[in-house]
Amino acid sequence: MAFSLGRTLAVRFALTMGLALVAIALWAYWGMTQILRDQLDQSLHSSYQVQSGALALQGSIVPLPDVDERGFIEINRMVVGRDVTGHIVQANADLAMDLTLDSVAFRRALEGQPTATDGTWHGRRVRAFYGPARGTAGAVAVLEVASFVAPVQAASRDALFRMIATALLGALASLAGALWLIRSALEPVEAIARQAGAIQGGRTGQRITAHADVIELRGLIEVLNQMLERLERSYEWHRQIVRDLGHDLRTPIATMRATVEMALWTERPLDQYREALASTLEEIDRLTHITDAFSRGRAGGRSRAGGGGWTRHPIHPSRRGAPGTGGCPAPRHRRGPATR
Amino acid sequence: MRILIVEDDPKLGALLQAGLREEEFDVEWVKSGEEGVARALTERYDLLLLDYMLPKQNGRDVATELRRAGRQFPILMLTARDSADDLEEALRAGVSDLMGKPFRFAELVDRIVRLTSPAES
Numbered sequence: 001m002a003f004s005l006g007r008t009l010a011v012r013f014a015l016t017m018g019l020a021l022v023a024i025a026l027w028a029y030w031g032m033t034q035i036l037r038d039q040l041d042q043s044l045h046s047s048y049q050v051q052s053g054a055l056a057l058q059g060s061i062v063p064l065p066d067v068d069e070r071g072f073i074e075i076n077r078m079v080v081g082r083d084v085t086g087h088i089v090q091a092n093a094d095l096a097m098d099l100t101l102d103s104v105a106f107r108r109a110l111e112g113q114p115t116a117t118d119g120t121w122h123g124r125r126v127r128a129f130y131g132p133a134r135g136t137a138g139a140v141a142v143l144e145v146a147s148f149v150a151p152v153q154a155a156s157r158d159a160l161f162r163m164i165a166t167a168l169l170g171a172l173a174s175l176a177g178a179l180w181l182i183r184s185a186l187e188p189v190e191a192i193a194r195q196a197g198a199i200q201g202g203r204t205g206q207r208i209t210a211h212a213d214v215i216e217l218r219g220l221i222e223v224l225n226q227m228l229e230r231l232e233r234s235y236e237w238h239r240q241i242v243r244d245l246g247h248d249l250r251t252p253i254a255t256m257r258a259t260v261e262m263a264l265w266t267e268r269p270l271d272q273y274r275e276a277l278a279s280t281l282e283e284i285d286r287l288t289h290i291t292d293a294f295s296r297g298r299a300g301g302r303s304r305a306g307g308g309g310w311t312r313h314p315i316h317p318s319r320r321g322a323p324g325t326g327g328c329p330a331p332r333h334r335r336g337p338a339t340r
Numbered sequence: 341m342r343i344l345i346v347e348d349d350p351k352l353g354a355l356l357q358a359g360l361r362e363e364e365f366d367v368e369w370v371k372s373g374e375e376g377v378a379r380a381l382t383e384r385y386d387l388l389l390l391d392y393m394l395p396k397q398n399g400r401d402v403a404t405e406l407r408r409a410g411r412q413f414p415i416l417m418l419t420a421r422d423s424a425d426d427l428e429e430a431l432r433a434g435v436s437d438l439m440g441k442p443f444r445f446a447e448l449v450d451r452i453v454r455l456t457s458p459a460e461s
Contacts, residue, residue, distance in 0.1 A: 250420035254441035
């Protein structure tokens, strides 16, 4: 089953690039969420510092301007002061008066260790910072500064979506680039194949020259040209064999023809006819030997000056006739008495 | 009329010699190119009947050597190789005419007569 190497390689390359880009995007997303979280913590800590200072100076938390719930969510900063039992004694807005308590973080803050923690409030995720209240203003022992994490999560999701989209676009661009690259890389091979396909039998000296100056293809072209050279030599050898065969068949035929013509040229004694027939028989044996050698593929080197050819063998003595008869068996009337 | 046959095939050589003698030519026969050159350079002949495929020195080389030596008698070459390249090569070597094998004996005699006639020479 045929398949496109170029398309396969392009798809594999694009998939690899796509996976790599997605991995990079996920890693970047994870890093970005960490940074956003740190920045949120930093922001909460800053608010804690401001409110803690205000509490120390004024004895109360700086309140938010008079806003509705939507404005409260948009400002997204809830600050409450808790007494040592954890009850809220002050808040920057009435809506924050029921802010949830994380007892572990609260206890740490009471012990003087500022702590950040995650929680939920009214079904929304919040990030809260607990720190000890400075000074001795009122009954506030711990300041809790909290913020909804939804805006940060939304920003993260948006960034993730953009990164994944970028990764997919990158994969598509990789696919297009890979197709273009592979087509460019295979075009010389196609040109070589076209040139090789145009080479015709019977014409010598035809070689592949397309893209022979490309270093990566030089080896392939050299191998193909060497193969062409071998084929050419083989073709020449076979042509020579056929020509030699033609020659070696024609010589006995010429001899036979001349023998018969000479015999018929004029009236001759019977012995001369017999001799002519015996000579013709020998030439037929010679032809048979040549054709046998050829059909068995035993083409030998020529002993003649003109080129390759066939080794001549004498006719086996058992097949020869009586001496002086030119290889022809003796006639019946010359044989001895019948023994039967 | 003296004819020198240069033919390595013993049967064909003997047949040609016998047949041409019957036609009342004065015929000598040698079996190699070297012998043919040596004989043609030392004696006078009216025609050289030369086989192409000879051991060591082939018919083309024999013709070339004789023409270089200034021998102008007609050379009739007998050859089993009758491709255009072979013919051109032989004619370039100074061969007067070629006959492809197998040939008709009567035609051989005609060619010899024609090549040695005063009009042809």
